[in-house]
Amino acid sequence: MKQVTISLDGVRDKNIMQLKKLNVTLFPVRYNDKYYADALASGDFTKLAYYSDICVGAIACRVEKKETGAVCIYIMTLGVLAPYRGLGIGTKLLNHVIDLCSKQNISEIYLHVQTNNDEAISFYKKFGFEITDTIKNYYSNITPPDCYVVKKSFPQTQAKK
Ligand code: ACO
Numbered sequence: 001m002k003q004v005t006i007s008l009d010g011v012r013d014k015n016i017m018q019l020k021k022l023n024v025t026l027f028p029v030r031y032n033d034k035y036y037a038d039a040l041a042s043g044d045f046t047k048l049a050y051y052s053d054i055c056v057g058a059i060a061c062r063v064e065k066k067e068t069g070a071v072c073i074y075i076m077t078l079g080v081l082a083p084y085r086g087l088g089i090g091t092k093l094l095n096h097v098i099d100l101c102s103k104q105n106i107s108e109i110y111l112h113v114q115t116n117n118d119e120a121i122s123f124y125k126k127f128g129f130e131i132t133d134t135i136k137n138y139y140s141n142i143t144p145p146d147c148y149v150v151k152k153s154f155p156q157t158q159a160k161k
Contacts, residue, residue, distance in 0.1 A: 004051060004052050005050075005052060006049060006050065006051060006087070006088065006089055006092055007049070007050045008047040008048065008049055008050070008092065008093065008096055009047065009048050009050060010043075010044065010046070010047060010048075011039055011040060011046045011047070011048060011058075011060075012040070013040070015048065016036055016039075016040065018048055018055045018058075019036070019039065019046075019048065019058050019060060020036070021055075022048075022055065022056075022057065022058050022079060022081070023058075023077060023079075025081065026077070026079035026081070027077060027079065028141070028142050029139070029141070029142070031076075031077075035060070035076060038060075038062040038063075038076065039060040039061070039062070039076065041062075041063070042060075042061045042062060042063050042073075043063075044100055045059075045061035045063060045073055045097055045100060046058070046059065046060045046061055047059055047093060047096055047097075049080065049089050049092065049093055051084050051087070051089065056080060056081045056084040056089060057078075057079060057080035057081060057084065057089045057090065057093060058077065058078075058079065058093070059075065059077070059078045059093040059094065059096070059097055060075075060076045060077045060078075061073050061074060061075050061076060061097060062074045062076055070106075070107045070108075071104075071106050071107070072106060072107060072108040072109065072110065073097065073101055073106055073108070073109045073110075074109075074110055074111065075097070075109060075110070075111035076111075078090065078093060078094060078111075078120075080093075090123060094123075094124075094127055095127075097109065098127060098152070101154060102154060105154075105156065106154065107153060107154055107156055108151060108152065108153050108154065109129075109151070109152045109154075110132075110149060110150065110151040110152075111124070111129075111149075111150050112135070112138060112147040112148070112149060112150070113147060113148050113150055114139065114142065114144065114146070114147055115134065115144055115146045115147060115148055116144055121148065121150070124150050124152075127152065128152050129150045129151060129152045130150065130151060130152070131148045131149070131150055132149050132150070132151045133148070133149035134146060134147070134148055134149070135147050135148075135149065
């Protein structure tokens with residue numbers, strides 16, 4: 001049998017439509033222009049996943065600066081089209097972002113997930129993420145309207161003196 005390759009590609013003006021199409025199919029929320037501007041601005045932290053030459057998933061992140069000056073990554077969306085789930089594509093996308101955080105000495109990755117999304121919650125827990133908070137009525141158009149804040153912190157390596 002022919003081996004199928006799963007590859008990741010960056011998001012640019014020319015292929016941002018792929019991310020828009022995926023989001024319409026995957027999520028009950030409509031994303032605004034700021035979401036797409038943040039995704040483009042995040043550089044390598046936003047990736048499309050290809051199953052052979054078909055775009056089937058994406059991770060889109062925003063780079064945030066905390067009051068302390070520390071940089072953290074907010075995962076705005078992570079999704080894989082249903083027929084392509086369970087093939088390791090979500091793992092490849094999330095590991096890519098985790099590896100970049102480790103290399104760039106970023107202290108934390110966090111995200112919001114709807115409280116009834118058991119599959120996504122157990123997926124993130126496998127990678128060392130923990131539920132740190134619940135926000136009531138976070139979403140205005142979907143039920144349940146509540147979300148969990150899910151976080152992974154990285155031990156900070158000291159800068160050399
Ligand atoms: N049934 C049961 N378990 C599954 C399934 C499935 N269909 N798919 C994945 N898993 C579990 C498996 O236990 C697997 O572990 P294993 O590798 O040890 O077998 C683990 O998840 C990882 O599987 P992957 O194949 O790497 O993940 P996948 O490509 O399926 O993507 C994702 C996981 C992104 C959560 C996917 O289910 C999805 O797109 N869901 C809908 C969108 C969504 O809810 N996204 C997260 C919302 S929160 C946010 O975006 C910030």
